Every structure is written in C-alpha cells, then in structure tokens.
Amino acid sequence: MVTEQGNEYSMAHIMPGVVIGEIAYLDEGDRTHDAQSLEHSTLVRFTKDVLNNATAAYPVFYSAGDA
Numbered sequence: 001m002v003t004e005q006g007n008e009y010s011m012a013h014i015m016p017g018v019v020i021g022e023i024a025y026l027d028e029g030d031r032t033h034d035a036q037s038l039e040h041s042t043l044v045r046f047t048k049d050v051l052n053n054a055t056a057a058y059p060v061f062y063s064a065g066d067a
Contacts, residue, residue: 025051 002008011033014020024031025048046054055061 014035020035021031023029
C-alpha cells in the first residue's frame with residue numbers, strides 16, 4: 001500500500017503454503033491489495049470453476065474458517 005504522503009508499507013509477510021486472494025473469490029468483489037514476491041516463488045492460479053468444483057466436492061474446505 002502507499003500512503004497519501006507516498007510512503008510504501010507492508011501489511012503482512014506471507015509464509016510458504018499460505019492461500020492469498022481468496023476473499024475476491026468468496027465475496028466476488030475486487031481485490032483490495034497487491035502482492036509482491038521478495039524471492040523466487042511458485043504461484044498456482046485456480047479458475048473460479050475449479051474452486052467451485054472443489055468446494056462442492058469437499059465442503060469442509062469452504063467452511064474451514066467458520067470453526
């Protein structure tokens with residue numbers, strides 16, 4: 001993020017294996033933040049159809065955050 005004064009800041013450092021970008025899928029809204037890698041990374045992008053099929057087949061994954 002960048003402040004009104006033009007200063008950049010980091011909201012979080014994400015560790016390997018963490019899912020990012022899931023909120024836009026869940027609420028069908030726009031992404032609110034950018035992500036930038038500080039080192040070599042491998043990303044996997046799932047289409048909405050793939051995620052819909054996975055959550056239909058394994059509903060426990062979709063509701064895991066409710067616990």
